[in-house]
Amino acid sequence: MKMKTGISWATMIIVLLGGLLLFGCSKKEIQTDGLVTKPGEGQLADEEAEKAKKRARIREQELTEQQLREKALAEEEARRKALTAAAGSFENEDVYFEFDQFVISESAKAVLNKKAQWLREHATAKALIEGHCDERGSTEYNLALGQKRADAALQYLVALGISPSRLSTISYGKERPADPGQNETAWAKNRRAHFVLK
C-alpha cells in the first residue's frame, strides 16, 4: 500500500512539472507570434534581432526548466528507491529464533527496533507477522510454536509503541520453510518471524 502511494505521488509530481513547463513555453510562443504580425520593412531587422534574443532567452529558460525537471525527477526517483528499499528490508529481514524457543533474543530485538522505526516513519503501513519453524518435530506442535513466535514479535513492537491495530499474526509452523535444506544452516533460517506489508 505504502509503495503504491509513493509511486502515484511521483507520477503526480512528474505530470504537474511537465504541465507547468508546457504551459510556460506555449505562453511565450504566443507572445512571440503576436509580435511578428504585420512586420514593416525597416522594423524587420530589429524584430529579427529581438526575436533571436527572445529565442535565446526562451532557450535559456527551457534549459533551466529542463534542469529543474531533471533534478525533481532524480529526487523523486531517489525517494521512491529509498521507499522500495525500506519496504524491501522491512519485508526481507527476518527475526530469528532458537530451536523450540520463542524468546526475542538481543539480535532479534535489533531487527525489531528497525521495524518499529520503519512503522513510525510509515504511519499508514500495516504488517502481517508470520511465525515459522524448522522441519523438526510434529506438524501440530510447530503450528503452536510458530504462533508464539509471531505473537512474541508483535508484543515487542506493541511495547515500542506500535499500535496493535496495525499488526496481525499467522503461524505456518513448518509448512513454509525459507530454505528446504535439512541441516542446521537451513533450520536456523527457517525458525523465523517474517514480516509482510498488508
Added chain:
Amino acid sequence: MMKHMKSAYKRCLPALLIGLLAWAWPGLLLSRAAIDIDSPAAKKIPVAVADPAPRGGADTALGSQMAQVLTKDLDFTGYFQWVDPKGFPGRDDEKNPDFRGWGLTGAELLVRGAYQSSGAGLQADFYLYDVQQGKMLLGKQYSGSPRDYKKMAHRFADEILYLLTGETGVFQTRIAFVSTTSGKKEIYLSDFDGGDFQRLTHHNSISLSPRWSPKGNEIAYTSYKDGNPSLYLLQLPGLQSIRISHRPGLNISPSWFPGGESLALALSQPGGNSEIYQISRTGGVLQRLTQGAAIDVSPSWSPDGRQMAFVSNRAGSPQIYILNVSSRETRRITFQGNYNVNPSWSPKGDRIAYASMSGSQVDIYTVSPKNGEVQRLTFGGKNESPDFSPDGRMIVFSSSRQGRPALYVMNANGANPRRITFMNGEQTGPSWGPKRSEQ
C-alpha cells in the same frame, strides 16, 4: 458380534449389494486362539489359501483373485505363514477336503471355497478348516455382484481374524492421510493396506491433521484455505467441506470425543498461546480443558472419554501429559527424551503411542497410562504420527526410513513393519478409520 453384523448388513445392503447368509460356528475356537497372538515369541500359523472352485461355467479368474485378496489380508496381519497351495499332493472335492494331503503341505489352517457367477450375480462360499483336527471352523456364504468379490474376500478374512482373536480384522477399514502428490498438502484416503487411494480435497492450500470420526462418516481436518488455519468437517461420501471453527489464530489438532458428538481442539489465545477446548460438532465451545502460559496442543481422548492425553511444553520442552477431565488433575507421562509429541490413545486404553525425537532420529514408543512403562517400537529414520487400528492390534505411522516420508503399518508391539503407500510426494499424518460395521 452377530448383532453388529446384522445391523451393518442392513445399513450396507443398498450400497454394497452383498447379501450375507451366514451360519456361524459359535464356541469351538481353536486351541491356539488362547495363545497370545501379539507376543513377539508367538509362532506364525501356517495357512494355505486354495483358489475357490468355480461352479458351473463361472469365470475361473475370479477364484484366484479372491484367493489373492484373502492371502494378502492374512499376510498383512503378520500372524500367518503362507503355505503354497501348489504343494498339495492330494485330490480335493468340494464336500470333503483331503486333510491328510493338506497336512503334508505343513498347513495347519486351510481356506477354500466355491462360487458361482451368473451375469450380474456372484455367490461365494468360503470355509476355514483346522487341518490337523480335520474339521471345519467357519463357513460363510456371500452373494452380490461380481464387482464385490474383493469385499467378500475381505469380509471372510475379517471373520477368520474374529475367530482367532475375538475381534474383527481391519480388512474393511480405511486410512486418511496428508499427501503432497499434487504439490500442495491435500487430504487423501486409501484402503487399510494403502490400496485404492483417492484424493479427497482440492483446496490448493495447506490441509493438515485429518482425524476420522468414530462413526466413519466424517473427517475433521485443518486447512488454510480461508486464510488462517481453521477446522473443517469433510462429509463422506459426498466430500462437502463444512467449516466449524474459524476463530482468529489457530484451530488445530482435532481429536474426536468417543461417540463423535464433540471434539477436542487447540485454539490460540489473543497472546498466541495454544489451549485445548472441547467444541461441539457445530463448533460451539463446550468447555476449556487446559490452562496456563504454556503451549497445549495435540489432544487424544481415552476410549472412555474420561481422560485426555496431550502435548504441553509447560516443563520447558514438549512432553505428553494426561488430563483427568472431571478432576482437572494433570500428570506428566513421558520422562525420557526432551521432545515427545503426537500422542494417540489405543482403542483398548492400555497404551498411548507417541513420537520421540532424539537428535535427527524420531522413533515411535508406547507408554502405559497406568504405570508409565515405556516400549520402543521403531529403530532408525524419522517415524512420526502413530495412530492405532480400530482393533488396537496395529499402528499406522509415517516414516522416512526409505527416503521421502511414506506410510507404514506395524503390529502394536513394533513387529512386522511394512510400507503401505508408494505414491508420488510425501505421505504424513495418518488417521486409521473405524470398522465399517460401526459406520
